[in-house]
Amino acid sequence: MGRAPCCDKTKVKRGPWSPDEDEALKNYLHTHGTGGNWIALPPKAGLKRCGKSCRLRWLNYLRPDIKHGAFTEEEDNIICNLYSKMGSRWSVIAAQLPGRTDNDVKNHWNTKLKKKLLAAKSNPTSNMNEESTYNHASLHFSTPYPVFVPKVEACDPGVSALLNQFTAPTMPFLMDVNYGQTFNSQSMVHDPSHSSLLGISGSSEFGFGAKNSHCFTWSEEGSSISGSSSLAMDNNYGSWSGNGAGGYEGLSMGLGTGFPYDLMSGNWSQETVLEAVPSSYATMVNKPL
DNA sequence: AAAATCGTCAACCGCACGGGG
DNA sequence: CCCCCGTGCGGTTGACGATTT
Structure with a gap:
């Protein structure tokens, strides 16, 4: 009943x-x-x-304050990026797009972006700017705007340049994380919209020790994330020590994907950063938003 | 020109969560 | 601690206009 x-x-x-x-x-x-x-x-x-x-x-x-009309490419970027990390958390994604509602974002994804990406997946050699994606076998991700650029750099400088060109102007704060090595955590800590983007409420406790190969990623415990959970860094400083210049190598496939969520299959990857990173360095906890 | 198909998006449905009693 | 109720959310539906055949 x-x-x-x-x-x-x-x-x-x-x-x-x-x-x-x-x-x-x-x-x-x-x-x-x-x-x-x-x-x-x-x-x-x-x-x-x-x-x-x-x-x-x-x-x-x-x-x-509702914004009607077509989504911009920048908004598409943000949607794809966030969807790749958290899946269909439309309300969270919409919160990063001023004037857009979760319904808007959901509709836009279902009617346009998903098809666009599926088309791109079936045609991996297509022009990235047209298809808004890049399918790289060695990275085995098929999402458009990789957050963890350093891994991409390790694979193909040409592609890296393309992705950098593509993402840097539109997602500066994410790119700060992407480049990892020198980003200024203050901009994230004190900007509610940025901390919100990472699914963190009460952002004042959030920050990174962001020097020399330190980076950050998402992970999950188990194979799924419940509807009411979000991911957040537990530590004031979520970081790990890389092994010098090759700091990313040890992260291999876990960080290599950059995306615990498979955009196409809708599944959460079993590979987690925690496989490669000491849990004391990157502790993921469930926190209500 | 008409019918069929497709795409879009507003609206609905039902479930989970959280607060209050 | 439990129950009730309002809210928020994601998934789905269906109407309608656009496009294709």
């Missing part, structure tokens, strides 16, 4: 919203706010709608 529905579906209007309904909802919220209770809102606003429907309409369409 499932739980009772939130409202009587025979008594509420369903389907597309009319301009009048939009106006009524906007007016009510403008003057009264939600009152902390969406369920009780519709009758007060003179709407014959389910509270959940009102909430959805407001959040996905009526909010004044």
Whole structure:
């Protein structure tokens, strides 16, 4: 037996919203706010709608800060990058795209980006700027915008240059991590949007010892990540000591993928950085966002 | 020109979570 | 500690316009 529905579906209007309904909802919220209770809102606003429907309409369409229109390439980059790391955490991904909703991002991924990447996978020699991806056998990843560029550099300088050109201007803070060796952790620690991007709430505890081959990655415990979990660095300094100039070599396939999440199969890789890195250096914990 | 197919996106569904009683 | 209820989220559906045959 499932739980009772939130409202009587025979008594509420369903389907597309009319301009009048939009106006009524906007007016009510403008003057009264939600009152902390969406369920009780519709009758007060003179709407014959389910509270959940009102909430959805407001959040996905009526909010004044909603950005309508096509996604930019930069936004695509961010979506792909984050999806590759955390999968379908649409709300988290959308939080990094001002004006975009989780529904927007999800739709955009399902209708455009996923197909684009699938097409690219079936045609690995295609032009990267067109297909927005790069499929490198030795790295066995098929995601578009690698976070861990140093590993890419080790494989193919030409490709590295291409990827660097492609990602650096659009994702500066991620590239800071990518380059790892000299990035300034302060920019991440004190910027809520950046820490949020990494799934970390209360960012003040977050930072890196970011000198000389120190880097950072995601990992997971077990083979899946629950819907309510996020990944965060447990330590104030999440870092590991590489073995000098070849610091990344020891990380091999674990870091080589750079992506615990297989974009195409939808599976989390069993290879984790923790295989190659002492757990005391990179401890991953579940934390609510 | 009409029918079929495809693509997009708003909206719905149902589950999980968390807070309050 | 348990239960109830509201909220948030991801997955899915279906309407509708665009494109192709």
